[in-house]
Amino acid sequence: MTDICLGFDVHQPFRLKRDFFWLHREFSCTSINRLFDYYFDNKLNRDVLRRVCEKSYLPSNSILLEEIEKFKSENKKIKVFFSLSGVFLEQCIRWADYVLESFKQLILTGCVELISQPYYNSLCSLWSEKDEFIEQVRIYEKKIKEIFGLNLSFFKNTELIYNNRIAKLVDSLGYKGMIIEGVERILKPFSPNNVFKPKGCSKLLILPRNPQLTGIITYHFSNRLWFEWPLTPEKYVRMLSLTPGQCVVIFLDYAFFGEHCSSEDGVHDFLKNLLEEVVKRENLEFMLPSEVLEKHKPVEEIDVNELDETISWGGLKQDLDLWLGNSMQVACYNSLKEIGKQVKESWNKNLLKIWRLLQTSDYLYYMSTVEDPENLSGYFNPYNSPYNAFLNYVNAILDFRVRVKNFIILAKKPFKFYLTKNHYTGIFTQSLSGFLRVLRFIDVKSIEYHLRNGDFERWFTKSLGDYRLAKKVRMLRFRKY
Template sequence: MGRVTKENLFDLYFDNGMNRDILNRVADRCYLPANEIILNEIDRSKRGSRRFKVAYSISGIFLEQCEMWRRDLLESFRQIVESGCVEVLDQTYYHSLASLYAPDWSEFIEQVEMHRQTVRSLLGEEPKTFENTECIYNNEIAKTVEEIGYEAIVTEGLTQVLGWRSPNYVYRAKGSSIRVLMRNHRLSDDVGFRFTSTEWDQWPLTADKYARWLASTPGQVITIFLDYETFGEHYWRESGILDFLKWLPLEVEKYSNLAWCTPIEAVSRHRPMDEVDVPPSATISWADEERDVSAWLGNELQKVSFNVLRDVGSSVKRLGDGTFLRLCRHLQTSDHLYYMSMKGGGSGVVHNTFNPYGHPVEAFSTFISVVSDLNARCQLELEKPKFRFRRLLRELPHGRGFGFFYGFARPTGLTAHSLEEFYRILKGVDSKSIRFHLRRGDFERWMSQVVGDERLAKFFAALPKDVEDIEVLRTKILRTLEDRIEELKRKDLEVMGEHG
């Protein structure tokens, strides 16, 4: 193989041949046949009084692959959306775990905006409802989603969240007014996980039986949310799953108390019954038996990978190179961490079914190798003279930040990972911490050995180690830092302008 350039890193890092083959297989088995059934039922229902309606949550990466390899599939989705009976939900473009980068929401918001623009461009829709990656949800995610313009969010209807309450109502998120639709996991999983289980006491599941269950279920709205691959890929056509999909709308029409609606219609018609409270420490999802984030962060391999990629992402964004950023975001796709799960039991069976690697450790070693290669290439770019000012402003990886202490073995809990963050923390940190680090010479060592800014290192080294009025000195330090940061930004813009 010849010299590897940025342009062919996608082929080096990702098995695009396998990705294309999988898309083609699932398109032929599932997406196109299911789309045809959905569109036919929408057209048929338009002749009656109650229209058949559905909602789709489609990642940006999937739409990207359709554009590259299956434009007929993209056109099929366009036709369904144009029917006027479909709502397209928003999510992160890369189906990532960016919502778990909090309290830094910038990457999450950027990916959501990318997805919103893609849906608008390719499908002609303006999403109003949000479904985070794998229904990952907590109060802060809901609040952030509301702040960027969404009216509703879909997540898992868990007993530990709802208690005695039913998932079949519209709720309001704690700390915000966004409406929350809770997936009815029992009725959803009856189709998604139990459809072909001959050991299930309700097997076989037929459309008329399922419609009868829906009709006898109390509440405002029943949220049925499934992997679309259920229809033809997870369960092949021979199982009867596509016939089930075809006949279900007709069976539902037999019940006067049932009507199809989209998520945004549901929250528009019904007032919230109550509030749901999911603190960040108890974040939920629809994945695995635990219904938390352990599908992606349940072992040390996954946690290390998550943290390393987040750190590399910060460096890549500071570099400002579009190709590197796109590569890094492709690596954020949640599947990469999913493949590293070592769970047993039913969850382990599901993980292994979709894992292209022989073992989770193989998934980890492959992933870390790719991320490390990307990081090395990014650092080489940053070493170029044109990035000399930007390099000083970069965000540092975990373990390289400046940890503020009140005294020996007395941490404040505050850590700066960049000059700008150092400036912000220094504004409000206890004066005892400033005295402690000045006396030890910690500031100048960090500036010299980690940040690499010798000018600031000399400035801190020249400061008196003992002063009576620490606030006067704090003001002097802040003014110097502010001037230096502005100077670095200005010079970076000038240099980048010279390089085109």
């Protein structure tokens, strides 16, 4: 019997206001506390969210709930999994809390699994520093616990981006399984319809998505030129029945049902009948991702080199080109990443929130010049060209960068805290505000060590240029020592 893992990706970004460049709105006088409304087009965001919820998410949830309840007492049940992005959850809390109630009803059936991810749907898993990725995952875990009361065991990275290093990070966070893209060049000679073990991991196992069978739904349901059109549930389930392997993972954008493809075209009927057709087949059974790992052992170890083999579910090459394939994207990606140390040094929650919202991968995708057969975010792209998307995004980043630098006085060199000459604490600061924060929790032995050596006053003088403060610290040192 072949297991069927049916999953849905639910994500909506906070779209930026589109007049930063054309109306010269950058560097306007705005309080840091009001930056959220300054940067983001929240009327558009609210309207898009509510429209997609009414046309897609709510009717699809109703179908799933009805079908799950219908077969709940049977031996073969209907089971699905969801990926709900953190920024989608945040928008629902603001503008459509009734949608969260709909998802809660599904989860209460016991036939729905949620999978974890970076909260802001960002590319921070690619950064050499792992702290931001870990923080965003922990933020997501906390939010899911707060809303749904769940602890998550399965993981999905933004855009299904994956390599050995990311696998080790996810493994270190305690996850049992991870959904990745079923890229043929990585998995061959095996098909994606199996469980795999990632190289260098102790517990983590891998479930690849089947891109071909997922694509048949997203590409061909409305494509009248397809040689097998129309795509019926019976025809699709026949394909599943003939597919060998341990488990077939079908993972697609939830907005396909009702938004990308209209309900009038029969897409919701297709979803309803597809669920029932799978249950009818003797050789097919719905399973949750975590259940698949309990049932099957990995068939092989996969090795995805970080430097030149990183994979994703985007584009024909299934690499990073959809988000980092041109100089516009790379410039924005690097510029935003570089501000991170100053943002965290500021200890300002508003600046940190905006910086993380600006990391959402959609902004990079809007600038893509690469062919994308799945049109991952194109249905909701507010720009008519990648160049207009770049002009708007880069101006928002530059505006934000100036505000961060005006908020925080950066030192020429960071101050590193030691306990003794050869015992570095791992803690450093790049600003006076950060320095004062560190003093609240750093070991008093470190403070005494640096005060006695005159390190504080030298840093105030040479890196901050604050001679008055250096003089006060020097007087304190003389009185104490």
